[in-house]
Amino acid sequence: MANSLEVVQRRQKDYLQSDEDISGYEEEFESLFKEMQAIGYGCSAQKS
Incomplete structure (x- = not known):
């Protein structure tokens, strides 16, 4: 699981290194x- x-x-x-398309990054990060x-x-990170 640590590998995941x-x-x-990574x-x-x-x-983050290629911030040409921020919205694309946000979309990918959400998934x-x-x-x-x-x-x-x-689960614990989603407290805010």
């Missing part, structure tokens, strides 16, 4: 966040 989190963080860095929730991550 690593992959997400993808996140890639998107990644849902993936994370599905495998148990993000």
Whole structure:
């Protein structure tokens, strides 16, 4: 499971490095966040 989190963080860095399309990044991040929730991550992060 830590591997999944690593992959997400690596993808996140890639998107942040190329901020040509911010809305595309936000869209992708939303789907990644849902993936994370599905495998148990993000649940505690969604308190706000």
